[in-house]
Amino acid sequence: MVFSRALAVLLVAAAVAPLVLPPFFLQLLTEIAIIGLFATAFNLLMGFGGMVSFGHAAYFALGAYTAALLVKKAGWPVLLALPVTPVVAAAGALLFGFFIVRLSHTYFAMLSLAFGQIVYTVIFKWKGLTGGDDGLLDVWPPAALKSPAAYYYFALGVVGLAMWALAAIVDSPFGYALKAVRENPRRARFIGINVRRHQLVAFVISGAFSGLAGGLFAFYNGSVFPDFAYFTKSFEPLVVALLGGVQSFGGPLAGAFAFKVLEWLISRQWPVYWPLFLGSVVIVVIVVLPQGFVGLLGRRGWARPGQS
Amino acid sequence: MGAAGPELATPGDLVLQTVGLRKHFGGVTAVNGVDLAVPAGDLRAIIGPNGAGKTTFFNLVTGDLAHDSGHVYLAGADVSGLPPHQLARRGLGRTFQITSIFRRLSVLENVQTALLSHHRRHYNALAAARRLYRDEAMGLLERVGLSGQAAKPSGIMSHGDQRRLEMAIALASAPRVLLLDEPTAGMAPRERLELMGLVAGIARDTGLTVVFTEHDMDVVFATAKRITVLHQGAVLAEGAPAEVRANLDVQRVYLGQPVGDEAPARGAR
Numbered sequence: 405m406v407f408s409r410a411l412a413v414l415l416v417a418a419a420v421a422p423l424v425l426p427p428f429f430l431q432l433l434t435e436i437a438i439i440g441l442f443a444t445a446f447n448l449l450m451g452f453g454g455m456v457s458f459g460h461a462a463y464f465a466l467g468a469y470t471a472a473l474l475v476k477k478a479g480w481p482v483l484l485a486l487p488v489t490p491v492v493a494a495a496g497a498l499l500f501g502f503f504i505v506r507l508s509h510t511y512f513a514m515l516s517l518a519f520g521q522i523v524y525t526v527i528f529k530w531k532g533l534t535g536g537d538d539g540l541l542d543v544w545p546p547a548a549l550k551s552p553a554a555y556y557y558f559a560l561g562v563v564g565l566a567m568w569a570l571a572a573i574v575d576s577p578f579g580y581a582l583k584a585v586r587e588n589p590r591r592a593r594f595i596g597i598n599v600r601r602h603q604l605v606a607f608v609i610s611g612a613f614s615g616l617a618g619g620l621f622a623f624y625n626g627s628v629f630p631d632f633a634y635f636t637k638s639f640e641p642l643v644v645a646l647l648g649g650v651q652s653f654g655g656p657l658a659g660a661f662a663f664k665v666l667e668w669l670i671s672r673q674w675p676v677y678w679p680l681f682l683g684s685v686v687i688v689v690i691v692v693l694p695q696g697f698v699g700l701l702g703r704r705g706w707a708r709p710g711q712s
Numbered sequence: 713m714g715a716a717g718p719e720l721a722t723p724g725d726l727v728l729q730t731v732g733l734r735k736h737f738g739g740v741t742a743v744n745g746v747d748l749a750v751p752a753g754d755l756r757a758i759i760g761p762n763g764a765g766k767t768t769f770f771n772l773v774t775g776d777l778a779h780d781s782g783h784v785y786l787a788g789a790d791v792s793g794l795p796p797h798q799l800a801r802r803g804l805g806r807t808f809q810i811t812s813i814f815r816r817l818s819v820l821e822n823v824q825t826a827l828l829s830h831h832r833r834h835y836n837a838l839a840a841a842r843r844l845y846r847d848e849a850m851g852l853l854e855r856v857g858l859s860g861q862a863a864k865p866s867g868i869m870s871h872g873d874q875r876r877l878e879m880a881i882a883l884a885s886a887p888r889v890l891l892l893d894e895p896t897a898g899m900a901p902r903e904r905l906e907l908m909g910l911v912a913g914i915a916r917d918t919g920l921t922v923v924f925t926e927h928d929m930d931v932v933f934a935t936a937k938r939i940t941v942l943h944q945g946a947v948l949a950e951g952a953p954a955e956v957r958a959n960l961d962v963q964r965v966y967l968g969q970p971v972g973d974e975a976p977a978r979g980a981r
Contacts, residue, residue, distance in 0.1 A: 573837045580817075580825045580841045581834040587814035591878075593796040594774070594806055595826040595885055597834060605835070 410654075418560055427552035431624075434556045436664045437563040438620045439644060443656035444570055445613030446641035451650035452574055453606045454586030455505070458513045458638050459520025462500070463493040463611035465527060465633030467618025472540040472628040473533070482545045486562070486619050493615020494608050496523070501607035505600050517635055524633035539629035543622050559620050566613055567657070573609060574653055582606050614641075643682070647689055649696025658698050726785065727752045727889045727921040728804075733772055733782035742768040744945035745782065750889065755915050756923045757936035761965055765945040766925045767809065770893050774806050775799050787888055805887030807878045809894045815867030819858055819877055822866050823849040826884035852880045856910065872903045876910075883914070892924035896931055904928055908935040933957070941965075 422430055442464055449455040467489035474485035500519040507515055527534045534540065549555050573579050581602055584592045589599045622628050631637060640663075641656070648659020666685065671678045693699050728750040735743040743765045750756050760766050771777040773784055775796045783792045786802050794802070814822050827845040828834050853859045856876040861869060866877055875895060882890055895911065896904035908924075908931050915922050926932045932939060932953075939956040941949040949959045956962055 572840075575841060576837045576839055577828040577833040577841045577844065578835055578837040580821065580828055583817060583821075584814050584825045584829075587816055588812055590776075590796075590808070591812040591814065591881070594800050594812075595829045595881060596797050596800040597829050598797045602834070609837075 422553040422556060430552040430556040432664060432668060434552070434559045434624055435621075436660050437560055438617050438624060439640065439664065440657035440660035441563045441566050441620070442614055442617035443641040443644040443648070443660055444567060444653070445610045445617065447645045447650055447656045448570060448574070448582075448610045448613075449606060450642070450645060451652075451655070452579060452586060453582050453603060453610075455603060455607070456509075456513050456642070457504075457516040457607075457610075458635065458642075459500075459516035459518070459523075460610070460614055460641055461633050461635065461637035462520040462523035463497055463614035464618035464621070464637065465523060465628075465630075466493040466496045466611075467615030468622040468628045468632050469527060469534060469540070469618075470615070471619035471622040472543045475543055476540055477533075482549070482623055486616070486623075489619030490612035490616040493618065494612035496615075497608045497611025498604070501604050501611065505603040505607055517638070520633065520635055520638055524630060524635070527633055528630040534630070537630060539627055541627045543628060544626050545623045549623075555624060559624060562616070562620060566616055570613060571653055578602075578605070643686055645696075646686060647696055649693075649698040651695055652698050655696050655698045659696060662697055725752050726750065727754075727787055728773070728923065729785040730769075730773060731783045731785070733769065733784065734780050735768055735772055735777065736780060741945055743772060743779075746942070746945070746947055748940060748947070750921060750923055752921055753915070753919055754921050754923075755912060755935060755937040756921075757932045757939045758923065758925045758942060759927075759929075759932055759939060760942035760948070763944075764942040766942055767893060768945075769942065770806075770891060770925060774804065774891060800885055800887075803886075803888030804891065805882040805885050805889070806891040807875070807882050807893060807895055809897055811871065811874045811878055813866050813874055813878050813881065815865070817866060818862070819853065819864050819866045819869065820846070820849055820862040822877055823852050823880050823884050826881045830885045849884070852883055853877075855883070855914065856880045872899050872907070875899065875907065879907075879911070883920075887920070889921040889923060892922065894925050894927065896926065896928060901928070901930070904931050905934060911935070 418433075421433060425433075442460075446457065446460050449457055470489045470492040471485050474480040474488060475482060500516070504512055504515045504519065528536055530536070544550060545555060545558070549558050581592070581597050584595070585597060585599050585602050592599055618632065621632075644659040644663045645656040646659070647662050648657065649655030666682070667678060670681050689696060726749050728748070730746055730748045733743055733746045734741070746765075746769055758766055758769070768777065772779045775794055778793065783790055785791065786799070786804055789802070791799060791802060791804075814825065817825065824841065824845055827848055828841060831845070833839070833844065850859055850862060853862055856879050858873060858876055858880065861873065866874065869877065879895070892911070896907055899907065911922060911924070912935050914920060936953060938951065939953055940947060941956060941959075941962050943965045948965060949956055949962050951959070
């Protein structure tokens with residue numbers, strides 16, 4: 405199996421990375437893993453459910469702020485606070501998703517964007533709780549997890565478990581039915597699927613894992629800011645998923661790798677030109693490689709559309 | 713209103729019944745009080761000239777369109793106004809005039825997904841779906857003659873094979889009644905008779921009740937047990953194929969041509 409061999413190589417490389425790479429690159433890899441999880445959660449909706457959200461930063465931010473507030477204001481330990489992040493994000497996704505899945509296509513995207521901006525505004529304005537524009541600082545994990553290598557292993561472990569769960573969901577009966585809804589909602593109804601409810605459940609799952617990514621990012625970053633919920637942040641998983649390939653499960657993770665490495669390479673030399681470069685790359689990928697970078701791996705195996 | 717009088721009380725063996733079903737679009741009355749009674753095991757054709765209201769009638773029965781008045785009964789239960797997914801759960805299966813399958817899923821996955829939903833496993837997010845109901849799905853594909861193409865992406869199959877697949881998807885829900893909206897649209901004449909022969913065979917073997925619309929009179933007279941003729945949104949005639957063929961009203965609405973005159977009489981089942 406192409407998939408399991410690639411996975412094995414990836415795991416071994418990830419495990420030995422701290423032995424050979426300086427801290428900076430471990431931090432880069434940590435961020436890649438977290439953004440990869442965020443984009444994979446986002447792509448459960450876009451790639452497998454056919455729903456494009458323009459407001460997923462909301463659930464990422466709900467996770468990040470939940471983590472920061474529990475640790476800073478309630479004095480919870482990190483290991484207890486982190487499991488709460490997907491729960492709060494899922495609750496937000498359930499509340500907003502209830503309205504969002506009633507619409508399709510452009511209207512779905514616009515309403516998700518609107519709810520995202522509401523979350524941003526609340527965070528920005530509620531100074532007493534969230535610190536407003538100043539954010540919440542000093543949200544560090546305990547000493548044992550604070551070194552780049554330790555947090556790298558920790559984040560990788562959590563992301564690995566989450567990715568495994570998402571992969572299982574995609575291959576489950578729920579995932580099959582979700583793909584059926586994407587392919588043909590009308591036909592899906594006539595095999596007995598409640599299309600709206602199925603989309604809502606997918607939306608909540610996607611929101612939950614986005615929140616977990618947000619929680620991991622809060623402790624990685626050591627601080628949280630309202631920008632986490634801003635709509636520009638919502639385009640990050642979209643761009644990352646498009647780069648890697650929305651039609652395969654591994655695409656968004658590959659896209660996160662490409663995105664972060666390119667960002668580092670370009671921004672280091674010409675920080676001003678990074679957005680221009682990114683835009684050009686996205687255009688080229690969409691036109692030349694509609695299946696994203698994983699499309700380069702060939703049509704069979706893990707890159708095959710509709711499969712994983 | 714055309715509401716149910718006492719003489720239309722639902723006998724238990726009617727699988728599908730409509731009473732006074734009515735729908736207008738603005739000033740146009742597309743379906744004007746249709747009473748239809750389909751007993752178990754029937755193989756019923758609904759025919760009529762273009763604009764007779766066949767497709768609208770179908771969409772009212774299947775919940776795709778909301779009707780203005782009247783009732784739909786499925787196996788004796790009033791199902792008027794239920795959404796499609798609930799009708800499907802209560803045993804109403806359908807295929808569409810324009811082939812409706814899950815194009816980017818494999819042929820096998822198409823049928824497996826329908827089976828997963830039928831067995832109410834579609835919220836299970838933990839099991840490996842690939843291994844579930846595989847044999848059952850292969851059995852259905854065998855039945856419609858597609859078992860050799862199970863691994864193919866369904867969207868690249870020929871038009872006729874996609875229609876067969878849609879039949880297998882509909883059968884996977886184990887419907888009480890299967891509604892086929894122009895099942896042979898876009899097929900060559902020979903393929904049409906083959907496909908409807910397949911449908912008739914399945915209906916005979918399983919006792920499935922089938923209601924279908926069809927333009928090709930050869931197919932209708934070779935397949936249907938009974939025929940209902942719609943004209944201007946209402947039932948013009950109903951009966952066995954020979955009765956309908958002899959009906960003067962029916963001949964008149966089909967522009968004076970004797971209906972199905974080229975259909976071989978021996979073809980009727």
